Amino acid sequence: MxxxxxxxxxxxxxxxxAVTFNFIIPRLMPGDPAEAYIAKLMTQxxxxxxxxxxxxxxxxxxxxxxxxxxxxxxxxxxxxxxxISTSQFPTPVGDILKQSLPWTIGLVGVALVLSFFIGxxxxxxxxxxxxxxxxTAVPPFLTFLSAIPYFWMALGLVYIFGVILNWFPTDxxxxxxxxxxxxxxxxxxxxxxxxxxxxxxxxxxxxxxWVLIMRNMMVTTLSEDYVTMAEAKxxxxxxxxxxYAARNAILPSITSFSIALGLIVSGALLTEIVFNYPGxxxxxxxxxxxxxxxxxxGCFLVIALAVIFANFLxxxxxxxxxxxxRHGKK
Amino acid sequence: MQITNTTNQKGAxxxxxxxxxxxxxxxxxAIVSNPKIAFGVGVVVFFVLxxxxxxxxTPYDPTASIVRGSLPPSWRHIFGTTGxxxxxxxxxxxxxxxxxxxxFVAAIGSTILQIVMGLSSAYYGxxxxxVLSLIINxxxxxxxxxxxxxxxxxxxxxxxxxxxxxxxxxxxxTSWSYGARVLRAQTLSLKEREFVAxxxxxxxxxxxxxxxxxxxxxxxxxxxxxxxTFVYAVGAEVALEFLGLGDTSRPSWGVILYWAENNAALIVxxxxxxxxxxxxxxxxxAGLTFINFGMDELSNPRLRVERPPxxxxxxxxxxxxxxx
Numbered sequence: 001m002x003x004x005x006x007x008x009x010x011x012x013x014x015x016x017x018a019v020t021f022n023f024i025i026p027r028l029m030p031g032d033p034a035e036a037y038i039a040k041l042m043t044q045x046x047x048x049x050x051x052x053x054x055x056x057x058x059x060x061x062x063x064x065x066x067x068x069x070x071x072x073x074x075x076x077x078x079x080x081x082x083x084i085s086t087s088q089f090p091t092p093v094g095d096i097l098k099q100s101l102p103w104t105i106g107l108v109g110v111a112l113v114l115s116f117f118i119g120x121x122x123x124x125x126x127x128x129x130x131x132x133x134x135x136t137a138v139p140p141f142l143t144f145l146s147a148i149p150y151f152w153m154a155l156g157l158v159y160i161f162g163v164i165l166n167w168f169p170t171d172x173x174x175x176x177x178x179x180x181x182x183x184x185x186x187x188x189x190x191x192x193x194x195x196x197x198x199x200x201x202x203x204x205x206x207x208x209x210w211v212l213i214m215r216n217m218m219v220t221t222l223s224e225d226y227v228t229m230a231e232a233k234x235x236x237x238x239x240x241x242x243x244y245a246a247r248n249a250i251l252p253s254i255t256s257f258s259i260a261l262g263l264i265v266s267g268a269l270l271t272e273i274v275f276n277y278p279g280x281x282x283x284x285x286x287x288x289x290x291x292x293x294x295x296x297x298g299c300f301l302v303i304a305l306a307v308i309f310a311n312f313l314x315x316x317x318x319x320x321x322x323x324x325x326r327h328g329k330k
Numbered sequence: 331m332q333i334t335n336t337t338n339q340k341g342a343x344x345x346x347x348x349x350x351x352x353x354x355x356x357x358x359x360a361i362v363s364n365p366k367i368a369f370g371v372g373v374v375v376f377f378v379l380x381x382x383x384x385x386x387x388t389p390y391d392p393t394a395s396i397v398r399g400s401l402p403p404s405w406r407h408i409f410g411t412t413g414x415x416x417x418x419x420x421x422x423x424x425x426x427x428x429x430x431x432x433x434f435v436a437a438i439g440s441t442i443l444q445i446v447m448g449l450s451s452a453y454y455g456x457x458x459x460x461v462l463s464l465i466i467n468x469x470x471x472x473x474x475x476x477x478x479x480x481x482x483x484x485x486x487x488x489x490x491x492x493x494x495x496x497x498x499x500x501x502x503x504t505s506w507s508y509g510a511r512v513l514r515a516q517t518l519s520l521k522e523r524e525f526v527a528x529x530x531x532x533x534x535x536x537x538x539x540x541x542x543x544x545x546x547x548x549x550x551x552x553x554x555x556x557x558x559t560f561v562y563a564v565g566a567e568v569a570l571e572f573l574g575l576g577d578t579s580r581p582s583w584g585v586i587l588y589w590a591e592n593n594a595a596l597i598v599x600x601x602x603x604x605x606x607x608x609x610x611x612x613x614x615x616a617g618l619t620f621i622n623f624g625m626d627e628l629s630n631p632r633l634r635v636e637r638p639p640x641x642x643x644x645x646x647x648x649x650x651x652x653x654x
Contacts, residue, residue, distance in 0.1 A: 010467065017468045021477075026484060140366075143623070147615035149562075149568055152587065152608040159596045212623075258471070259508070266475030270569055284476065286484045288573060300480045307473045 005273030011312045016306035022297055023073050028065075038267065065273035082298040087290035093298035101302060104279035107195060108115025108268045111202035112261065118203065124246045126211070129207055137214060151270035153210050158274065161197060166290055168197050198271045204265050213256055217249035224248075254318055258311045267305055271328045339520070360628060367624030368639075373617025379609070381426040383517035390417040392424040392581045403602050410602035412586075413593045415599045421581040428582035429611075432494045433563035436501035441556045443506040448513030449540050449548075453521055455494040464512060469507035476505045478566055497576055501563045516551050520544050540647050551628060554622050559619045568611055 026286030076271030090121040106175030126135045145153075174190040222229065222245050231246045266307070276282060280299050359369050381386065390396055390643035395415040403410040451462035481500045520526065521544065529539045545552075570576055571584025574592075578585055587605040590596070595603040 011471075013464065014468045014471050018472055019473070025481065060597055120492050135550070139623075141619070144612065144616045146620055147566055148608065149572075149614040149615075152604075152611065155587075155591070155604065156608070159601065163597060163599075209345045227553055262471075265473050266569075269475060269479075270572075273573070278450050284479060285573065288479065288575065293484070296480055297481055300476045303473050306473050308628065311471050 003315075005313055007312070011308055013204075014308050015305065018301065019074065019077055022301050024068060026293065027299075039283060042195075045178060045297075052219045062145070082301065083294035085287075085292055085295045086316060087292035089296065093244065093294050096295065097280065097298055097302050100278055100280050100283045101306075104268060104272065104281065105306070107198055107202070107277065107279060108264055110195070111199045111206070111268070112257075112264055114199070114212055115203040116204045116260075119207045120214045120246075120250065122207075123211040123214025124218055124249075125221060127215045127249075128241050128245075130219055130222075131214075139208070139215065142208035145204055146206065148205070149270075150201060150205045150267040151274050154198070154204060154274040155199050155269045157201055169194050170197060174220070175258055194275075194277075198268075198275050200279055201271050202267055205267050206260060209245070209256070209260055209263075210253060213253050214242065215247075216250065217252050220247055221249040247270075251322060252316070254321060257314045261307060261310055261314075265303060269303075364624040364628060365625065366620045370617040370619070370621035370624060371378075373613055374381045374621070376494065377426055377614055378467055378618075380423055383431050384420075384423045384427060386481075388408055388417065388420040390411065390420040392420040393579070400593075400600050400603065402600075409486070409606045412589060412601075412603055413595070413600075416581075418602060418606060422583070422610060425586055425607070426610070428494060428580060429564060429567060431585065432498045432501070432567050432582075433560055435495075435498040436505065436563040436567070437556055437560040439498070439502040440506040440559045440607040441509065441552065443502065444509035444555060444559075445512055445545070445552065447506065448510040449544060451519050452514045452535065453484065453544065463511075466507050466510045466514065469504075470511060474504045474562075475566060478570060479575065482570050486575050493577060493583075494580075497567060497570060500570075501529060501566050503560050504561050505566070509559060512555055513548060513551065513648055514546055516542055520547055550625060552623050557625075561615050564611065566616075569584050583611055585611035591654050 080094050084095070085091050085093050085096055088096065122138065125213060126132075126138050129135055158170045161167045174194055175185060224245075227240060227244050230240045235244075268279070269284060271277070272279045272281035273285045280303055284296060284303075286292070286301040361371055377589060391414060396417060397407075397411050397415040398412075399415055400413045401407060401411045401415075406419050407419065409422060411417055412421065447466060448460055451459050451466065478500055481503065485496045485500065526543055529543050534543075548654060565584075567576075568584035568587070571578075571582055572587045572591065574588050576582065576585060576588075578588055584607075587604065588599075590603040590607075593600075595601075595604070
């Protein structure tokens with residue numbers, strides 16, 4: 001319990017740091033970012049209210065002391081107030097994020113779980129047959145696949161499967177013209193069909209990590225005496241592989257979930273941009289393109305909060321899986 | 331320690347050159363003997379040479395429009411031309427300079443920060459460690475790419491800073507935490523060793539113990555985190571430029587892809603604007619990753635593939651080697 005308490009405190013500090021970064025970064029920038037943004041927007045139609053919204057976002061009001069601005073900002077965050085989008089004026093940033101967050105969570109969640117299971121399974125199998133030709137061939141091949149930038153691979157898949165073969169839709173999260181969102185089969189089917197390519201991109205890009213971690217840990221546990229013992233007892237190959245070796249080798253894979261999560265979230269951002277997938281990454285991209293800083297910042301904050309929360313969740317799972325941590329030893 | 335140092339000083343200066351030579355040749359031998367490292371080093375050296383020799387490899391200026399519109403690959407333009415009629419091969423070759431330089435600067439800076447944070451956190455311990463490792467861990471859970479995009483979009487909005495240097499700085503800032511944590515863990519175990527205790531007993535200053543007792547023992551780890559950071563920096567740099575957050579007038583691998591995407595090159599089937607840059611990035615990152623895998627194998631013999639597998643023999647041998 002003490003351990004859990006410590007970790008909870010840490011994640012609270014991390015949350016606070018993310019929120020505070022969001023506050024400090026624009027204020028540390030050289031020059032006057034608010035003016036720069038306003039100047040950029042001047043090329044388009046811009047209203048008085050929009051300019052005020054930008055100024056409020058950057059807190060450039062010399063009459064209000066900085067600590068006061070900070071407290072106001074924290075108060076706003078606690079009430080879910082993330083400022084007003086200038087590109088989709090006057091929609092609050094919070095509303096845009098509320099619409100896009102489920103898409104990203106769905107995409108990342110499915111991709112993460114699938115790539116974890118597929119990758120770990122491949123890792124177990126090639127470690128079991130170590131020294132065989134596919135143990136020599138698969139890891140380098142996967143390494144090359146994962147070295148390909150996410151967005152480039154996504155573009156390639158769009159080209160091959162969307163443009164040339166025309167198998168899958170390559171745009172948006174569902175069929176915007178023929179299907180209306182809701183809990184009906186048409187919509188769910190459309191979402192599933194639209195998610196195949198993005199999810200495939202993410203799985204291919206993140207598979208290598210799982211395979212290699214699992215393979216390397218498996219190789220180590222396979223040389224343990226209890227595995228030899230299990231084999232000597234005449235247990236079935238499957239039982240030795242999964243219940244004796246893999247079970248003890250899987251812990252580092254769980255630990256690296258949090259790092260993988262960060263990577264896959266980054267990958268998802270780029271993938272969403274390529275597929276015009278209506279998630280947070282696409283909102284972030286739109287914010288960047290239209291100089292909508294409130295939206296950019298809001299997206300960052302939501303992603304950071306989600307990642308921190310997910311990390312905490314994994315840590316809870318880890319405590320459940322590893323009794324050494326549970327009993328207070330580090 | 332000090333006594334042996336003073337008596338050996340003459341001898342040390344004579345054999346120093348010889349020892350360095352021996353060390354260099356042993357490193358070279360390790361590179362050649364491990365196919366993964368050999369492949370990785372080969373790829374990286376290839377791209378570095380290409381970047382250096384760019385003017386010799388192509389007669390074209392990468393930014394000049396030399397033909398009308400986008401031509402498919404031909405003998406004159408082996409990678410074809412861009413929508414503006416610029417030679418794609420020239421763009422790739424000169425672009426290697428930008429991409430490699432930015433990633434290298436970011437990775438070097440990041441590695442220095444990793445060393446400073448990781449080593450001082452572990453060595454000093456106590457409150458210093460509490461504070462520094464809190465900072466490290468917070469940076470570790472903050473998602474890197476989104477933070478990078480936020481910083482880069484602010485930097486590019488506030489005018490003057492639309493340069494590669496700023497991108498490198500942003501990448502440095504968002505990439506150091508993982509390596510710092512790895513180095514901290516290693517230092518924690520190193521500082522309990524006898525030779526560090528001996529140095530402390532002879533009254534060496536903390537700075538000297540860190541720099542000449544602990545640091546040299548972490549060189550291989552630092553090298554591998556450096557390579558890892560380099561891979562991250564290449565990927566993130568290309569991603570930022572792909573999003574249009576870099577200097578879009580100067581060709582680099584990410585900028586090439588930015589223009590290819592902006593001109594919808596793929597949808598209309600102009601694959602040559604898009605394939606070469608991607609292959610180069612993938613090759614470079616794969617090469618770097620292979621260097622790291624190779625180094626892992628050198629330091630952890632269990633990971634080496636031996637044929638035919640003789641399990642009980644390997645296990646006995648490796649247990650002696652890898653028990654840390």
